[in-house]
Amino acid sequence: DTGVSQNPRHKITKRGQNVTFRCDPISEHNRLYWYRQTLGQGPEFLTYFQNEAQLEKSRLLSDRFSAERPKGSFSTLEIQRTEQGDSAMYLCASSLASGPVGYTFGSGTRLTVV
Amino acid sequence: AQSVTQLDSQVPVFEEAPVELRCNYSSSVSVYLFWYVQYPNQGLQLLLKYLSGSTLVESINGFEAEFNKSQTSFHLRKPSVHISDTAEYFCAVSSTGTASKLTFGTGTRLQVTL
Numbered sequence: 001d002t003g004v005s006q007n008p009r010h011k012i013t014k015r016g017q018n019v020t021f022r023c024d025p026i027s028e029h030n031r032l033y034w035y036r037q038t039l040g041q042g043p044e045f046l047t048y049f050q051n052e053a054q055l056e057k058s059r060l061l062s063d064r065f066s067a068e069r070p071k072g073s074f075s076t077l078e079i080q081r082t083e084q085g086d087s088a089m090y091l092c093a094s095s096l097a098s099g100p101v102g103y104t105f106g107s108g109t110r111l112t113v114v
Numbered sequence: 115a116q117s118v119t120q121l122d123s124q125v126p127v128f129e130e131a132p133v134e135l136r137c138n139y140s141s142s143v144s145v146y147l148f149w150y151v152q153y154p155n156q157g158l159q160l161l162l163k164y165l166s167g168s169t170l171v172e173s174i175n176g177f178e179a180e181f182n183k184s185q186t187s188f189h190l191r192k193p194s195v196h197i198s199d200t201a202e203y204f205c206a207v208s209s210t211g212t213a214s215k216l217t218f219g220t221g222t223r224l225q226v227t228l
Contacts, residue, residue, distance in 0.1 A: 004157070033215065042118075042204050042218030043158070056214060091157055101146065101165060103216070105157035 004106035025094030037089040116141040120219035135190040137205030147188040148206040
């Protein structure tokens with residue numbers, strides 16, 4: 001078990017470009033979560049999946065954001081037409097049991113929009 | 115909805131001194147409480163959690179936190195800190211009902227010096 005893996009670790013993009021991040025959860029975990037952490041702030045919930053179903057989305061997840069988890073395995077988070085305000089650390093977590101009692105976080109993808 | 119307040123953004127302390135990191139929460143429903151630690155350029159690691167039962171919970175590396183329902187607090191303490199404890203510490207809460215997402219505080223930077 002290698003834990004939760006996120007790629008890439010860092011991404012620098014120009015404003016207006018699209019970016020996609022990938023998260024590979026712990027293999028037996030059926031829940032997968034995305035959080036965003038801006039400088040000096042705690043992580044903020046974006047969305048979560050149980051298997052392939054997206055069960056909840058935060059109002060923070062604007063129309064430019066889309067997340068998928070095909071076949072209930074890895075997940076992708078895409079941001080279209082990036083803005084400077086999208087610069088943040090994007091964290092993925094997974095859990096076996098329902099809820100955050102058994103969360104394991106990945107190391108995150110740091111996005112910088114220039 | 116829940117919220118978490120970590121009043122201290124930074125706590126400087128000398129090595130081997132005791133430390134307390136404060137956390138207060140607000141919720142209209144029953145909650146689970148968590149402390150996470152984040153080292154530079156890494157994801158969050160669970161330090162300890164309160165789910166039910168004894169209000170005093172301990173971690174394997176000497177930290178402890180006490181759930182105080184009347185004070186709506188979950189302060190983190192360690193009787194003697196080490197240089198290696200230097201990190202960002204986040205308090206988080208989730209409702210016991212949905213238990214699907216965490217609400218984090220803004221974090222406290224613990225800086226341990228010789």
